[in-house]
Amino acid sequence: MNKKKPYLEYLRTVLITMICVVVISFSILIIARFHVKEFVSEEEYAIQNNMIGYLISKYRRLEELNPKSAEINLKIGRLYEMLKSYEQAEDEYLIALNKRGGDYKAAMFKLAGVNVLQGEYANADYVMDKIRDSAKYSILLEKGRYYKLYGDVLSERGFYEDAINKYESSLFYLKKIKSTSRKEVEANMCSTYVLLADDYVSQNRQKKALRLLDEAKEKCRMPIMLYKLAILSLDKNPEYSVKLLETVLQKEPSIINFAIYKKILFSLKMQYAYDNDEVRSNLYDAKLARLRSYVTKNVLQEGELLFNNFKFDVKKFIVKNEYDFIYDFQVVNITNQDIPKLFAVIELYDKNGNRIYEHKENVLASLKTLMAGSDPLDVKIVLKLKKNLLAKYETVYAKFYLSKNPKVVKLLYSDNEIDVTKGKKNK
Numbered sequence: 544m545n546k547k548k549p550y551l552e553y554l555r556t557v558l559i560t561m562i563c564v565v566v567i568s569f570s571i572l573i574i575a576r577f578h579v580k581e582f583v584s585e586e587e588y589a590i591q592n593n594m595i596g597y598l599i600s601k602y603r604r605l606e607e608l609n610p611k612s613a614e615i616n617l618k619i620g621r622l623y624e625m626l627k628s629y630e631q632a633e634d635e636y637l638i639a640l641n642k643r644g645g646d647y648k649a650a651m652f653k654l655a656g657v658n659v660l661q662g663e664y665a666n667a668d669y670v671m672d673k674i675r676d677s678a679k680y681s682i683l684l685e686k687g688r689y690y691k692l693y694g695d696v697l698s699e700r701g702f703y704e705d706a707i708n709k710y711e712s713s714l715f716y717l718k719k720i721k722s723t724s725r726k727e728v729e730a731n732m733c734s735t736y737v738l739l740a741d742d743y744v745s746q747n748r749q750k751k752a753l754r755l756l757d758e759a760k761e762k763c764r765m766p767i768m769l770y771k772l773a774i775l776s777l778d779k780n781p782e783y784s785v786k787l788l789e790t791v792l793q794k795e796p797s798i799i800n801f802a803i804y805k806k807i808l809f810s811l812k813m814q815y816a817y818d819n820d821e822v823r824s825n826l827y828d829a830k831l832a833r834l835r836s837y838v839t840k841n842v843l844q845e846g847e848l849l850f851n852n853f854k855f856d857v858k859k860f861i862v863k864n865e866y867d868f869i870y871d872f873q874v875v876n877i878t879n880q881d882i883p884k885l886f887a888v889i890e891l892y893d894k895n896g897n898r899i900y901e902h903k904e905n906v907l908a909s910l911k912t913l914m915a916g917s918d919p920l921d922v923k924i925v926l927k928l929k930k931n932l933l934a935k936y937e938t939v940y941a942k943f944y945l946s947k948n949p950k951v952v953k954l955l956y957s958d959n960e961i962d963v964t965k966g967k968k969n970k
Contacts, residue, residue: 704739741771
């Protein structure tokens with residue numbers, strides 16, 4: 544087997560990793576950014592900021608009436624955090640802490656958090672060292688949350704090894720109180736393991752990446768991580784790679800390169816046949832036959848269909864308060880085998896690449912199968928979308944796919960830019 548191919552395939556998974564990281568909700572900072580920029584219009588954001596300013600003014604007046612109240616400064620600090628004014632938030636938490644004689648756990652946790660967000664890690668560690676471990680639920684919970692934030696920030700900034708250590712600390716505290724938050728921490732830690740492995744591979748340190756993922760699999764069962772481990776293990780331990788690929792096939796088949804999967808099985812089959820190990824050769828022959836059957840049923844491949852007479856139109860109905868996305872096309876089965884399933888998948892994205900809508904439809908709804916050698920099948924799909932779904936966008940991007948099984952793989956057939964304000968396609 545060409546040694547360069549596994550590593551080329553590994554590099555292909557880097558893009559998949561980036562997508563996974565986005566879907567998993569990777570860090571508090573990213574979440575905040577999405578909530579502000581992607582799901583809230585600029586006008587709504589301005590209103591929110593004005594409201595925050597109003598609340599800060601309100602609490603300032605309360606502070607004048609209650610100058611000894613540390614809770615008021617804590618609330619003002621949280622409002623400044625919402626504005627990402629971390630230095631001002633830090634000042635408020637310090638004031639709150641001083642009002643309590645330097646012993647105010649809530650302010651200490653918040654102070655350490657904004658220190659982390661500002662990159663002042665030594666200050667954050669100094670504050671946290673003052674908070675002794677305790678059996679109290681609230682202390683354990685806050686420590687778990689703090690170390691998760693620390694891990695998220697470090698991972699986003701590329702300090703992957705340190706981030707993993709912080710996630711471990713977070714899990715230590717969250718497991719003690721059986722908090723459900725540990726699932727999110729585990730997911731973020733797994734994503735960071737994958738990012739660290741990618742970093743090693745980019746430095747041509749494949750052996751270190753392999754060892755890292757092999758150790759991490761006991762803590763994480765993320766499919767993309769197992770797939771990357773399978774690719775890195777191809778040359779030295781192909782049977783181990785097959786076991787990992789079998790797990791990935793059950794959990795997330797969409798990330799698998801089936802051509803490589805089949806080559807591994809064929810190679811093992813021929814290797815054991817050459818060694819006169821008939822039992823193992825037959826075993827991998829059976830696995831290969833089963834995979835080929837799976838691919839035939841679930842993976843639409845180039846050259847299986849003719850896609851003709853494609854027409855795409857957008858209609859905007861003011862009275863109905865909706866948009867119609869209309870797809871007209873023909874498909875022809877040009878293989879010598881029937882195609883039992885065929886789906887159209889339509890995905891809408893904003894200009895930043897965030898998916899805002901998905902539609903799946905069985906185009907063979909009136910047929911049991913798309914027969915080999917049959918006449919062209921005329922298909923018309925009308926996607927009715929409420930205006931409020933698209934109201935805050937000027938432009939959306941519509942991607943049109945065909946697939947035998949959308950959970951496994953789909954092929955892109957059309958990519959349109961749409962001017963939502965006019966109800967017309969741009970390209």
